[in-house]
Amino acid sequence: MSEDVKKFLYVNRKAPYGTIYALESLEVVLIGAAFDQDVSLAFLDDGVFQLTRGQDTTGIGMKNFSPTFRALGDYDVTKLYVERESLEERGLSADDLQEIMYEDEDDDWAEKPSIRIVSRAEMADIFAEQDVVLSF
Amino acid sequence: MKFGVVVSEGPYTHQASDTAYHFVVSALEAGHEVPRVFFYHDGVNVGTRLSVPPQDERNIQAQWTDLAARHKIDLVVCIAAAQRRGILDENEATRQGKDANNIAEGFRISGLGQLIEMGIQTDRLLMFGD
Structure with missing residues (x-):
């Protein structure tokens, strides 16, 4: 890895609507993604709601930006870490999240899931590895 | 050490822009460098020159403008966040057909790339928000 590549972690802690943090984080x-850094996303606390499937925002007059997460693979953003405890505390499981896939160029473009469910302890390790942490 | 600073909450409502300011002042006094401060989310509202706080209160925008002039700090307001919240410079006001602009001296409007670049080029990136 070249010296110019840093590990960036975007931490998503807020529900997708109600505040603008989730949308502006995604922006x-x-x-x-254009800067060719080593990018990961973390979803914890109410941030896990950002990835839930079947979002319908027609009643609140907000843009439903959740389909954009499925496009992240095209931007080489393929590591979406979701904290298991945050899901469980909210009565959610992996089945409640949308399916987000990417094509692995190092494995004959095999389709693989971008979402990785990790424990709170594993999440702490992921944080510790980063050069730049942006928290939203 | 070279610090990058992000302010992501609005002035007066939230302590973030004040804490960021005090951090930058202290870091500079201690001999560190702060080449750029990036304003995002409601933090972009720090960059309006039209705020008029009571005279016995601090003027957050003026504090930043003054500090930036003395230490050559690049104060960057995110364009996407700024447009949503009505923070415009002359170019943007013209381009968007608006009848006024309000960007304060020492601030400039630019893209999110400036935030990523700051993360790459500094030793530590600090985010002051909620």
């Missing part, structure tokens, strides 16, 4: 991720 940073999409712009940041």
Whole structure:
């Protein structure tokens, strides 16, 4: 890995609607993808709701930006870490999340899931590995 | 050490921009470098020159403008966040057909790439928010 590549972690802690943090976090991720850094996303606390399937925002007059997560693979953003305890505390499981896949160029473009469910302890290790942590 | 600073909450409502300011002042006094401060989310509201706080209160925008001039700090307001919240410079006001602009001296409007670049080029990136 070249010296210019840093490990960036975008931490998503807030529900997708109600505040603008989730949407503006995603905007940073999409712009940041152009910089060829080693990018990961973390979803914890109410941030796990950002990835839930079947979001319908018609009643609140907000743009439903959840389909954008499925496009992240095209931007080489393929590591979406979701904290298991945060899911469980909210009565959610992996089945409640949308399916987000990427094509692994190092494995004959095999389709693989981008979402990785990790424990709170594993999440701490992921944080510790990073060079730059942006918290939203 | 070279610090990058992000302010992601609005002035007066939230302590974030004040804490960031005090951090930058202290870091500079201690001999560190702060080449850029990036304003995001409601933090972009720090960059309006039209705020008029009571005279016995601090003027957050003026504090940043003054500090930036003395230490050559690049104060960058995120364009996407700024447009949503009505923070415009002359170019943007013209481009968007608006009748006024409000960006304060020492601040400039630019893209999110400036935030990523700051993360790459500094030793530590600090985010002041909620």
